[in-house]
Amino acid sequence: MAKQTETILDAEQIADERVRERTEALLEKLHDVDSQLSHEDVIVAFTYDLADRADDENLTDQRVDGLVALTKDTLTVYQNGKKHKEIPLDKAEDFRTTPGVGSVIAECTYDGHDMLVCRGDNSHTAEYGAIMKRINRYNETGEFNTEFMRELNRVCEKCGRPFPPGSSVCPRCVDKKGIMKRLLAIAKPYRWHLILSVVLFFVITAVNLLTPYLNRILVDDFIKSETPEAVVISQFIIVIISLAAVNVTTNLLSILRSRVLVHAGNRVIVTLREMVFGKIQMMSISRISKRTAGELMTRVNSDTNRIRQFITATMPDLAEQALMLIAVATMLFIYDWRLALLIIFPAPIVSVSFRLFWRKMRRMWNKSWHMDSKSSTVLHDIFSGIRVVKAFGMEEREADRFDEISKKQRDIRIENERMWAIVWHILSFFMGIGEFFLLFYVGNKILGGEMTLGEMTQFSAYVSMIYGPLRWIANIPRRLVDFLTSTAKVFEIIDENVDVADKEDAVDLKIKGTIDFENVSFGYDETTDVLKKINLHIEPGEMIGIVGKSGVGKSTLINLLMRMYDIGEGSIKVDGVDLRDISQDSLRSQIGVVLQETFLFAGTIYANIAYAKQDATRDEVITASKIAGAHEFIMKLPDAYNTTVGEKGHTLSGGERQRVSIARALLHNPRILILDEATASLDTETEHQIQESLQKLIKDRTTLAIAHRLSTLRNATRLIVLDKGTIAETGTHDELMRQKGIYYGLVMAQRQMSRMSPKNTAKE
Amino acid sequence: MPENNIPNELRGIVDIVYLNRDNCKITEKNGFIGLRAVLDKSDDDMTEKEPLEKEENEKDDGDSKKKKKDTPAVETVDLGNGKVEKIAERIFLSRAFPFDMPYEYISVLDRDKKEIGFIRSLDDFDEPERTLLKNELETKYYTPTIKRILQVKERYGFSYWKCECEFGEKTFTLRDTFRSIIKAHTKDGRERIYILDIDGNRYEIPDVEKLDRMSYKKIELYL
Numbered sequence: 001m002a003k004q005t006e007t008i009l010d011a012e013q014i015a016d017e018r019v020r021e022r023t024e025a026l027l028e029k030l031h032d033v034d035s036q037l038s039h040e041d042v043i044v045a046f047t048y049d050l051a052d053r054a055d056d057e058n059l060t061d062q063r064v065d066g067l068v069a070l071t072k073d074t075l076t077v078y079q080n081g082k083k084h085k086e087i088p089l090d091k092a093e094d095f096r097t098t099p100g101v102g103s104v105i106a107e108c109t110y111d112g113h114d115m116l117v118c119r120g121d122n123s124h125t126a127e128y129g130a131i132m133k134r135i136n137r138y139n140e141t142g143e144f145n146t147e148f149m150r151e152l153n154r155v156c157e158k159c160g161r162p163f164p165p166g167s168s169v170c171p172r173c174v175d176k177k178g179i180m181k182r183l184l185a186i187a188k189p190y191r192w193h194l195i196l197s198v199v200l201f202f203v204i205t206a207v208n209l210l211t212p213y214l215n216r217i218l219v220d221d222f223i224k225s226e227t228p229e230a231v232v233i234s235q236f237i238i239v240i241i242s243l244a245a246v247n248v249t250t251n252l253l254s255i256l257r258s259r260v261l262v263h264a265g266n267r268v269i270v271t272l273r274e275m276v277f278g279k280i281q282m283m284s285i286s287r288i289s290k291r292t293a294g295e296l297m298t299r300v301n302s303d304t305n306r307i308r309q310f311i312t313a314t315m316p317d318l319a320e321q322a323l324m325l326i327a328v329a330t331m332l333f334i335y336d337w338r339l340a341l342l343i344i345f346p347a348p349i350v351s352v353s354f355r356l357f358w359r360k361m362r363r364m365w366n367k368s369w370h371m372d373s374k375s376s377t378v379l380h381d382i383f384s385g386i387r388v389v390k391a392f393g394m395e396e397r398e399a400d401r402f403d404e405i406s407k408k409q410r411d412i413r414i415e416n417e418r419m420w421a422i423v424w425h426i427l428s429f430f431m432g433i434g435e436f437f438l439l440f441y442v443g444n445k446i447l448g449g450e451m452t453l454g455e456m457t458q459f460s461a462y463v464s465m466i467y468g469p470l471r472w473i474a475n476i477p478r479r480l481v482d483f484l485t486s487t488a489k490v491f492e493i494i495d496e497n498v499d500v501a502d503k504e505d506a507v508d509l510k511i512k513g514t515i516d517f518e519n520v521s522f523g524y525d526e527t528t529d530v531l532k533k534i535n536l537h538i539e540p541g542e543m544i545g546i547v548g549k550s551g552v553g554k555s556t557l558i559n560l561l562m563r564m565y566d567i568g569e570g571s572i573k574v575d576g577v578d579l580r581d582i583s584q585d586s587l588r589s590q591i592g593v594v595l596q597e598t599f600l601f602a603g604t605i606y607a608n609i610a611y612a613k614q615d616a617t618r619d620e621v622i623t624a625s626k627i628a629g630a631h632e633f634i635m636k637l638p639d640a641y642n643t644t645v646g647e648k649g650h651t652l653s654g655g656e657r658q659r660v661s662i663a664r665a666l667l668h669n670p671r672i673l674i675l676d677e678a679t680a681s682l683d684t685e686t687e688h689q690i691q692e693s694l695q696k697l698i699k700d701r702t703t704l705a706i707a708h709r710l711s712t713l714r715n716a717t718r719l720i721v722l723d724k725g726t727i728a729e730t731g732t733h734d735e736l737m738r739q740k741g742i743y744y745g746l747v748m749a750q751r752q753m754s755r756m757s758p759k760n761t762a763k764e
Numbered sequence: 765m766p767e768n769n770i771p772n773e774l775r776g777i778v779d780i781v782y783l784n785r786d787n788c789k790i791t792e793k794n795g796f797i798g799l800r801a802v803l804d805k806s807d808d809d810m811t812e813k814e815p816l817e818k819e820e821n822e823k824d825d826g827d828s829k830k831k832k833k834d835t836p837a838v839e840t841v842d843l844g845n846g847k848v849e850k851i852a853e854r855i856f857l858s859r860a861f862p863f864d865m866p867y868e869y870i871s872v873l874d875r876d877k878k879e880i881g882f883i884r885s886l887d888d889f890d891e892p893e894r895t896l897l898k899n900e901l902e903t904k905y906y907t908p909t910i911k912r913i914l915q916v917k918e919r920y921g922f923s924y925w926k927c928e929c930e931f932g933e934k935t936f937t938l939r940d941t942f943r944s945i946i947k948a949h950t951k952d953g954r955e956r957i958y959i960l961d962i963d964g965n966r967y968e969i970p971d972v973e974k975l976d977r978m979s980y981k982k983i984e985l986y987l
Contacts, residue, residue: 053899053900054898054899059899059902060907060908060909060930061930061931063931100903100905100906101862102906102907102964103903103905113793114796114853115794116794121963122963122964122965366985370942
């Protein structure tokens, strides 16, 4: 543990060092370009690499050598060693970045018009975003915070190279030795199992080595006996029985060995999976959503599996085959060193030629692997979309598509197999060349009477035993590559920093329900703020309706309150305590959420409702579902609350799911209730019912509700209208209607809509 | 007439506003482009004005936002007889089919990323406006051309490329090599390749067939 913190500090130091070095280099460069500029005046300097815009001379090659320096009241832009433009800060405002494709523009509003500051390729996106934000702040407050530079300059502590975005593992130097060490640490509790398996294998090998010896006795003393009449039949039987005993023993020992290995292997994989899974659960939504569900599944399942294979199969095999090689080789050498040399001599040639072929083969396999995965993707695509395919009558087209891929796959496979067949036989031939030498040599000896036929049988058996490990060793590189790739991916997840972490002194808070947003700005990335300077005070027990067009940041606001993300600027307080000082457990246990997309876990309806409160009584569960309007339909199901839902179970309709998840949130008995389009998929009547029950429930709870259907919010004490990331209007329904602003427009638009469908008008 | 491309049944439901030399002038200011266009009046043009009516707005906002609010993204002037003139100081261009039709079907957006209209082809404009548009596209979609591939190394799921571009050597990293290489065909059937690196930068190989043998061998596996 202590060691880990040490390395983190080191990396920070390197990053600081890098920032300092870069800054110095930049300042020096600045000095060369503009000697009047003194170092002390420069607040921040940064580079850019693209011309302001493309023109005929540089249509695709737009590279320039550019520098920007912020001094007390001016932003000066240099290009190719000359002053390019000056932007006095007093007339400039709203510094921002505009993302292009493969490029990013830093710009501002100058004297009411857009003005370009500089342009760079996409690797500058985060940097420019951070700097532009801070220039704005500097313009307002006169302070410039350079903290962000360390984060941008985070480096791998080994090679000093920056990490690829979104990862805290340097792909260039995932240290192979380090990985082995860490894996061994994971395998350590099972070391006795592994050692036992190696010992067992040693015994098996030793016993196996007896077989050729017994064979020799069989051949020399009995079959080719010069005095057949002297053969004692009982001795003959003993030899046969010994042969059988050897066979039985090795098989029994092998069974034992694989049991030991399976046992250890499964425990290793469980440990690993727990580590990966635990880590994924700890990661914030922002990190998780960077990877696809499929990718995470692969990491948890197949990558850990590959590691298990390595620990339980490849690693012991490696030890065993090495042992075997040494043992057999020693025996051969002791027996006859000249003969042994003859046999082993083709091995290096084969290894070298194998390595040469290896690269070619790997490319081919890679190709075929990708073809396979493509064809299974196509299949998966077609089958999961079979309704669409049939509905549009596209069966034939899809069949053709699959046909084409199958044909390509076939061609690649044929080519691969042809290649492999040739290579394999040539290699085998070279491997076997030793045997010809052996035959010649041994034959001579037998003819000369120096060796018996039995001895030769024994010797050939040993020879075949030595080729196994030799061939196996040629395969090692491939397994190693596979394994290291998987391991690196798994450890990448395990090593990832938890970005929304509890502070050490985080408190458990008994929430009353006051919520304050103070100057909150937030963006999912550095370049664009989804929410800008939100200020909002909510009293306990208030019901706040949040209204606005799609994409204005309604759900983001709520995600921030639940602390799914940490905010960049400002603070969110619950009962006057900053969210970051409250333990996440206590925060989330007192917030109940009903989301637009409901999710039911595989299990019974009962278990789903009781999910948030495991010790809930049956009465509580039923009460909650009654309030949520779920009770009625649940009782109509044959298995009522014991009905299995989720992936393989009974399929509930969208509205039914919604009601179950409302019940779940209610049972949670939260101090703060969040309804994110909670009743959107219900019909007006059911919605009305639920609204009424919710009304009783909401009474002394702080409630935040997002709804597009504005009638849902008629009971709200206050409405907040979001527009372009800011709070555009606040007030009650009546106040806002009088204002005739955005809200008024939305209400009018909806009235028009409902007038078109006569059914709804009746309800109004 | 471009409208002819739309099947009869769909016509009139949603109209695509096409911008061309007859109804639109491209302007330039501070290195950014804008437009003045005379278009048919649509329902949207009426709602546009609404935010201007209310004044409560400015109370909440910081004064820094004020200026931007005062100048709408598009100024709409009613010319009568069903026509409006739209004036935008700054427009943004977006390719609808960036890989296979880089100079056709260009969406023209205002500052709020609302679509003003579509340019079917840059050929619908005369010089110097065509060049203005073309340069704006090249500015936004910065895609250097790769002349030679010097080295490709693959390790642990990442691949490291060293290439010779027109401005010199460039090294970059791809996260998932197979998925980061996009094949497109130009109209005349050449195979064009786009490479997307880890930072989101793009590189182009305009004609794979024309690559030298050594370069081709390095990229062959991924094609």
